[in-house]
Amino acid sequence: MSITLPSGTRSETFKAVHKYTEPTRRPIEPVGPLFLAHASRTLRGHTWSEFEKLEAEKNVTVVQENGDDDIGDEDQDEDLLAHDPREWKSADLYAVLGLSKLRYRANEDQIRRAHRKQVLKHHPDKKSASGGLEQDGFFKIIQKAFEIMLDSNKRQQYDSVDTNADVLPPPAKSKYDFFEAFGPVFESEARFSKKQPVPLLGDASATKEQVDEFYNFWGKFDSWKTFEFKDDDVPDDTANRDHKRYIERKNIAARKKFKQEDNKRVIDLVERAHLEDPRIKAFKDEAKKEKERKKWEREAGSRQAAEAAAAKKAAEEEAAKKAAEDAAASKQNSKKAKEAAKAAKKKNKRAVRGSVKDVDFFGDAAQSAGIEEDVDYLLEKFSDVQLGEVAAKVTGADAATVKQAFVDVAAELGVSSSLKYFK
Amino acid sequence: MSAVIGIAFGNTSSSLAVANQDGKVDVIANPDGDRSIPSVLSYVGEDEYHGAQAKAQLVRNPSNTITNFRDYVGKSFDELTHHETVGAKVIKTANGQPGFEIAREEGKKETVTVAEATKRHLKQIKLAAEDYIGKTIEGVVITVPTDFTAQQRIELTNISNDAGLKVLQLINEPSAALLAHLSNEPERLQEDKIYVVSDFGGVRSDAAVISVRGGILTILATAHEFGLGGDKLDQALADYFAKEFQKKYSTNAKSNARSISKLIAESIVVKKTLSNVQTSTCSIESLADGFDFHTTINRLRYELTARNVLSEMTAFVEKVVKKAGLETLDIDEVLLVGGSSNTPKLASNVSLIFPESTVVVAPSLSTKALDPAELICRGAALQASLIESFDEDEVKESLQPVVVNTQHLTNPIGIKDAEGNFQSILVAETAYPIKKSLEVTNGSESSVIIELYEGKRTVKETVIEAEQDEDDSDDDYSDEEPEVKKEVVYECGELLSELCLKDLKPNSKLEVIVNITQNGTLHVSGRELKQGAVAVKGEVTF
Numbered sequence: 001m002s003i004t005l006p007s008g009t010r011s012e013t014f015k016a017v018h019k020y021t022e023p024t025r026r027p028i029e030p031v032g033p034l035f036l037a038h039a040s041r042t043l044r045g046h047t048w049s050e051f052e053k054l055e056a057e058k059n060v061t062v063v064q065e066n067g068d069d070d071i072g073d074e075d076q077d078e079d080l081l082a083h084d085p086r087e088w089k090s091a092d093l094y095a096v097l098g099l100s101k102l103r104y105r106a107n108e109d110q111i112r113r114a115h116r117k118q119v120l121k122h123h124p125d126k127k128s129a130s131g132g133l134e135q136d137g138f139f140k141i142i143q144k145a146f147e148i149m150l151d152s153n154k155r156q157q158y159d160s161v162d163t164n165a166d167v168l169p170p171p172a173k174s175k176y177d178f179f180e181a182f183g184p185v186f187e188s189e190a191r192f193s194k195k196q197p198v199p200l201l202g203d204a205s206a207t208k209e210q211v212d213e214f215y216n217f218w219g220k221f222d223s224w225k226t227f228e229f230k231d232d233d234v235p236d237d238t239a240n241r242d243h244k245r246y247i248e249r250k251n252i253a254a255r256k257k258f259k260q261e262d263n264k265r266v267i268d269l270v271e272r273a274h275l276e277d278p279r280i281k282a283f284k285d286e287a288k289k290e291k292e293r294k295k296w297e298r299e300a301g302s303r304q305a306a307e308a309a310a311a312k313k314a315a316e317e318e319a320a321k322k323a324a325e326d327a328a329a330s331k332q333n334s335k336k337a338k339e340a341a342k343a344a345k346k347k348n349k350r351a352v353r354g355s356v357k358d359v360d361f362f363g364d365a366a367q368s369a370g371i372e373e374d375v376d377y378l379l380e381k382f383s384d385v386q387l388g389e390v391a392a393k394v395t396g397a398d399a400a401t402v403k404q405a406f407v408d409v410a411a412e413l414g415v416s417s418s419l420k421y422f423k
Numbered sequence: 424m425s426a427v428i429g430i431a432f433g434n435t436s437s438s439l440a441v442a443n444q445d446g447k448v449d450v451i452a453n454p455d456g457d458r459s460i461p462s463v464l465s466y467v468g469e470d471e472y473h474g475a476q477a478k479a480q481l482v483r484n485p486s487n488t489i490t491n492f493r494d495y496v497g498k499s500f501d502e503l504t505h506h507e508t509v510g511a512k513v514i515k516t517a518n519g520q521p522g523f524e525i526a527r528e529e530g531k532k533e534t535v536t537v538a539e540a541t542k543r544h545l546k547q548i549k550l551a552a553e554d555y556i557g558k559t560i561e562g563v564v565i566t567v568p569t570d571f572t573a574q575q576r577i578e579l580t581n582i583s584n585d586a587g588l589k590v591l592q593l594i595n596e597p598s599a600a601l602l603a604h605l606s607n608e609p610e611r612l613q614e615d616k617i618y619v620v621s622d623f624g625g626v627r628s629d630a631a632v633i634s635v636r637g638g639i640l641t642i643l644a645t646a647h648e649f650g651l652g653g654d655k656l657d658q659a660l661a662d663y664f665a666k667e668f669q670k671k672y673s674t675n676a677k678s679n680a681r682s683i684s685k686l687i688a689e690s691i692v693v694k695k696t697l698s699n700v701q702t703s704t705c706s707i708e709s710l711a712d713g714f715d716f717h718t719t720i721n722r723l724r725y726e727l728t729a730r731n732v733l734s735e736m737t738a739f740v741e742k743v744v745k746k747a748g749l750e751t752l753d754i755d756e757v758l759l760v761g762g763s764s765n766t767p768k769l770a771s772n773v774s775l776i777f778p779e780s781t782v783v784v785a786p787s788l789s790t791k792a793l794d795p796a797e798l799i800c801r802g803a804a805l806q807a808s809l810i811e812s813f814d815e816d817e818v819k820e821s822l823q824p825v826v827v828n829t830q831h832l833t834n835p836i837g838i839k840d841a842e843g844n845f846q847s848i849l850v851a852e853t854a855y856p857i858k859k860s861l862e863v864t865n866g867s868e869s870s871v872i873i874e875l876y877e878g879k880r881t882v883k884e885t886v887i888e889a890e891q892d893e894d895d896s897d898d899d900y901s902d903e904e905p906e907v908k909k910e911v912v913y914e915c916g917e918l919l920s921e922l923c924l925k926d927l928k929p930n931s932k933l934e935v936i937v938n939i940t941q942n943g944t945l946h947v948s949g950r951e952l953k954q955g956a957v958a959v960k961g962e963v964t965f
């Protein structure tokens with residue numbers, strides 16, 4: 001809600017009516033951050049406005065302190081010196097003052113000093129005295145340039161169209177480092193922003209937030225550029241009013257067109273940068289990867305089940321295979337055992353048969369046929385165990401033991417009656 | 424590596440703080456863990472005690488315990504207006520300086536001058552700070568009451584430099600406290616307001632009315648009251664306990680110095696407890712005649728007991744406002760400072776004498792308020808870190824009378840709006856040079872007048888209808904007087920100048936700038952807020 005002033009009109013624009021009440025002199029308290037500012041204003045006798053300006057300039061001069069002495073020492077080239085003073089608008093006004101390096105960065109103090117130097121160098125009196133031609137064309141341009149630079153409004157209008165100060169983006173098809181090429185472009189463009197400070201391009205290490213902030217800001221870039229400087233001169237004579245109005249209207253239309261073109265230029269620049277920015281690509285890739293990772297995670301459940309099923313199946317197959325192998329192996333084993341048993345049996349039989357022969361048929365060779373018959377008979381009847389036992393008893397034993405063994409086993413078997421010798 | 428700190432040096436207690444470049448302040452505790460360090464030294468044989476340990480000696484060893492000496496700094500014995508009754512007696516030393524006679528080892532007597540005591544005290548503070556920060560302390564800002572004489576300021580500076588603490592600046596206590604308060608929230612310093620800073624300490628009360636204009640502080644009035652402070656509250660409480668003791672045991676608890684000391688020491692504890700909670704116990708072993716004393720007291724009882732002292736304190740605040748030629752209506756905020764400002768009843772009493780629009784800042788009224796006992800040292804620490812980066816010469820230059828003694832606007836200056844109201848641009852008590860602007864508009868008019876006026880103070884009274892609760896059917900006492908809300912309103916007084924702006928499009932943005940230079944010339948200008956607009960200007964003098 002803003003305050004509305006009372007209406008009215010006066011013939012004089014200003015009238016002092018009354019003195020204001022005598023002020024009171026009191027000490028102020030020398031504390032706090034703003035006291036020191038007050039002290040410096042008072043000590044140096046600055047008005048408030050001067051103080052504000054100095055504070056603002058302090059920042060500028062700090063940056064450019066070094067080499068400040070040679071301000072305005074640049075030499076102007078022949079073309080510029082011969083520039084038609086009537087066409088002063090098309091001259092490089094910063095170069096005229098010898099400030100082609102500093103340009104919009106030059107502060108008031110520097111402009112004054114540069115101007116003084118140009119005056120000393122190019123004053124018509126001085127030139128003619130040193131034998132030069134009586135020419136004050138360039139001097140006129142110097143004065144014009146000085147006038148523009150000291151008027152903050154006019155200077156802004158000039159800076160708006162001072163393309164010499166612009167840093168251009170690299171040609172589209174050339175090879176360049178994105179940050180090296182575009183960084184200075186945005187830095188230079190930033191001076192036109194109504195909103196300050198302006199986020200700068202930064203480098204590859206910038207975070208996503210920083211990059212987003214940058215493009216957000218520049219997407220809505222609001223520049224203070226104005227194009228009055230390019231106006232056609234409005235004729236002074238009041239005679240041709242229509243023509244005057246025509247020129248005025250034309251100028252306004254032209255300004256608007258320039259402004260639109262300039263806005264478009266910035267939009268194009270930002271779009272191009274966005275397109276080429278390796279960080280944007282990286283962020284996109286990252287986002288894609290992130291998406292994939294998320295997807296992968298989302299599907300983790302079902303994948304786990306599938307994996308479990310596969311594992312189970314593999315385990316089952318493995319188990320089956322092992323079982324088969326085991327079976328085969330055990331089969332093999334039993335066959336071997338059987339063969340071994342068979343061999344043992346043969347060996348035992350041989351031993352049993354041999355035993356009677358070894359003891360010379362108990363000294364009764366005549367009975368040998370009947371003895372052998374009995375032995376064969378018994379061998380038929382023996383279980384495997386009995387065969388083993390008897391074989392063990394008879395091997396290497398004396399006749400009596402052998403005989404007893406046969407008699408015993410025959411009794412055990414209950415076949416004694418069927419035998420001829422071992423009854 | 425070194426650091427700068429701020430020190431609040433009080434009669435009763437001292438505190439110290441350090442601020443970093445971002446304005447964050449740490450109040451430093453001494454090795455005993457105290458942030459409010461009693462300004463007390465005590466001697467037992469060859470041992471020196473300081474702070475709370477020394478204060479504890481007041482019971483057993485009062486004659487060798489030095490306390491309340493700050494106000495004696497820089498004064499000769501004959502200049503002293505009041506003599507401390509607690510602890511070691513003040514004597515006139517050989518060169519006419521005030522001092523204390525202390526018994527040291529093997530019955531030796533030592534004369535400790537006030538300057539020497541101060542030096543020893545500051546050395547202990549330096550140790551505490553270095554112990555905490557881990558760096559040597561290079562410079563300090565020390566606070567003093569506004570009535571400290573030039574001689575006292577010089578003397579304190581010398582003593583501090585002697586103690587190894589280089590004084591960057593001495594600043595006034597209320598300004599330090601206000602600076603701490605203003606810095607506690609980012610925008611506060613920029614708000615143009617009038618403050619009362621009221622400091623209730625142990626043995627004295629101080630107050631100042633301070634205007635803050637564009638971040639510049641100006642003291643409009645000060646008041647001091649010796650003997651009014653926390654000690655008086657302790658006294659009242661001790662008397663109450665003594666009476667109760669008398670009733671119980673028919674014994675006088677104030678018959679000897681030792682009993683009195685015990686009673687006072689416990690009263691201080693009880694008083695502080697009652698600042699935080701509603702009831703407190705009080706127990707003193709063998710108070711008198713071998714009787715132990717155990718009792719409880721609630722806050723209300725204490726407030727009744729201390730009623731007289733508390734109302735004296737409230738009246739004291741009223742007094743300083745009067746001294747400034749103002750009414751309580753003109754005060755925007757009251758900042759309560761000092762240990763005794765922790766007393767809830769004091770804060771509520773003070774808010775009663777001010778209109779509702781006045782904010783009273785005290786811990787019992789707002790949880791955001793900083794500890795009143797720490798405000799002063801916080802401000803000193805902030806100031807120390809502010810001036811640390813400046814050359815010594817630059818600071819000295821800034822403190823010259825030509826800089827500090829400044830013209831202040833007597834009446835506010837502003838313009839008349841379409842409704843005829845006064846719209847202030849510069850408030851009264853603004854220091855020169857100053858520049859301020861106000862954005863205005865022309866509405867639908869193509870030509871408008873900027874009439875520059877001095878404001879004239881009037882008090883507007885609005886009767887507030889007694890709030891009637893609709894669902895509250897029992898219409899009992901309607902005999903309450905209708906409440907009258909008063910506020911200060913400035914009207915257009917003397918017309919100073921007229922400025923005319925013509926050929927404006929409807930609803931243009933306009934700006935009025937008032938700029939008063941060092942020598943008092945007032946420049947006024949009005950212009951349209953657009954590129955290339957030409958300002959209309961003029962000058963007014965006083």
Ligand SMILES: Nc1ncnc2c1ncn2[C@@H]1O[C@H](COP(=O)(O)OP(=O)(O)OP(=O)(O)O)[C@@H](O)[C@H]1O
Pocket residue numbers: 432433434435436437459493623624625626627628652653654691694695696698760761762763764765766796
């Ligand atoms: N929480 C509390 N509640 C009530 N009183 C308190 C509290 N804390 C401290 N005090 C009292 O505050 C007083 C000390 O205040 P402060 O530390 O501000 O003194 P000072 O600055 O040395 O002042 P002076 O120079 O007047 O003695 C003492 O009386 C003490 O008992």
